[in-house]
Amino acid sequence: MAKNDTVGNEQDANCTMGTNICDIRQLIDDVDNTILELINRRLNLAKKIGELKKDTGNQVVDSTRESEILKRLTARNKGPLNPNVLHHIFIDIIAAARAIQASQRVAYLGPEATFTHLAATSQFGYSVTYVPQPSIREIFSEVEKGACDYGVVPVENSVEGSVRHTLDLFFESDLFICAERYQPVSYDLLAQEVSLGVIQTVYAHSSALNQCRAWLNQYLPQAELKECSSSAFAVEQAKKQKAAAAIAGVGAAALFGLEAAASKIEDFSRPPTRFLVIGKERVRPSGKDKTSLMFALAHVPGALASALAPITQASINLLKIESRPTRHESWSHFFFIDLEGHIADGSIQQAMDMIRPHALYLKNLGSYPMLGQGV
Incomplete structure (x- = not known):
């Protein structure tokens, strides 16, 4: 008996079952056809937005808008669709929309299958061109010279080598943090x-x-x-x-x-690695953002306390602080801090104005939508 005949007989047998599988499958086919039509309709609308962005000079990737879409859909989801599956489906749909608007190149710490690569695909989907780089410095360089539109770099808890170099490179670079991503180390x-x-x-x-x-x-x-x-x-x-x-x-x-x-075959669980998406554009407020700053202080008693006091006075939530030795002969350390809020917020602008007299150097690394470690 030919293989096609066997398949046909199985289908006929299924159609005689009391649950009427064939009718249900036809309904599934109808739903699939509708989904396909709606996805193509969405992509055509995205294409029109891309044309408007081109006329106005706006960037193709809008991480704030993408974050808003995912949050809204997650809140509307009644199940049984798993929220993580929902996230992955719409990441790919959004990525396809970006690809229609303009081709995108994303640099990452390669080769393929590294955790950085997986974080990049979680952020951008599969409709962009991924360009592996041998070092974090090369990722910064590719984005700075315009060979790539964005870069994905590890910044915390990486199993792929030191990530402190990422922080050092922000001193030399004019790139901004556009988004963050947490990738499970599993x-x-x-x-x-x-x-x-x-x-x-x-x-x-x-x-x-x-x-x-x-x-x-x-x-x-x-x-x-x-x-x-x-x-x-x-x-x-x-x-x-x-x-x-x-x-x-x-x-x-x-x-x-x-x-x-x-x-999950690892012997011991580890916290997720935090990755940063770097690019040339500033990100608009999303309503729940994080702002990263770096600064250098004089090596005198009380310098750090004086610099951080304006943050406390403005009731800004300090999410993280980290210090790094600096190669600058006149400075001993850089400090990196993450604040809750956007640089456009009056309270953060006021705090920066009050920090500036205490700092030898102060730089805004970017504001971007804040994610939990499970995202």
Whole structure:
């Protein structure tokens, strides 16, 4: 019997069931057709907006508007659609709308399948061109010279090397923070099949192997472990070999067309890594924003307390403070602070005016929609 005949017989059998599967499937097809029509209608409207943006000189990416869309839809969602799934669906729809308005190039700390890459796809979807870079400095450089429209850089809790260099580069750069993104530091075991019993070889970067060793010893004790130069190379090997698997970050399975044979296989959980989207444009207020500042102070007693006093006096929520040694011969440290609010807020502007006399150097790194660590 031909394969098509078998499929047809199965469908006929389903149609005779009491639940009337064929009728339900027809309703699903009708809904799918409507969804397709509505998505194309949305993209045509986005195209018109893109034409207006071009006439007025506005940027294509509007992270405030995109944040508003996701918040509104999440609030309207009655289920059973999972909020995280909703988020991913509309990130891709928004990305497709951006691609119609103008092609976008995004630089990230490569190669593919790094957590920076996964954070970038979470922010921009799959309709942009991603350009891997060997260093954070190169990401800044590509965006500054206009070769890329945006860059995605790690800034906290990264497993891919030091992120303090990111903060240092803001002193040299005129780029702004346009958005933030939190990416879970978690690993999946990716393979062509979900059965652990067929896996004989596991490919992974050395850091991933080290963080998942206890799980591998328990569930795949007979598998051969092979270190790779990158998670992307590991995934490529798993795609070529049916009895092989790769360890990569959560979310990489969809990116490379593999199955997650096991999820969250790391031995110890870690806090999400915070990433920043950097670009040349300032972001308008969203109603719930974060402003990042950097400043240098004289190395004298009470200098930091005097600089922070205006923030307390203005009842501004100080979200974070971090210090970094500076190479400037006259200054000892830079301070980086995150404040709740937008630079357009009168209270933050007033606080900056009061900080400025105490600071040897003061710079606004940008205001952008504030996200929770689960986003």
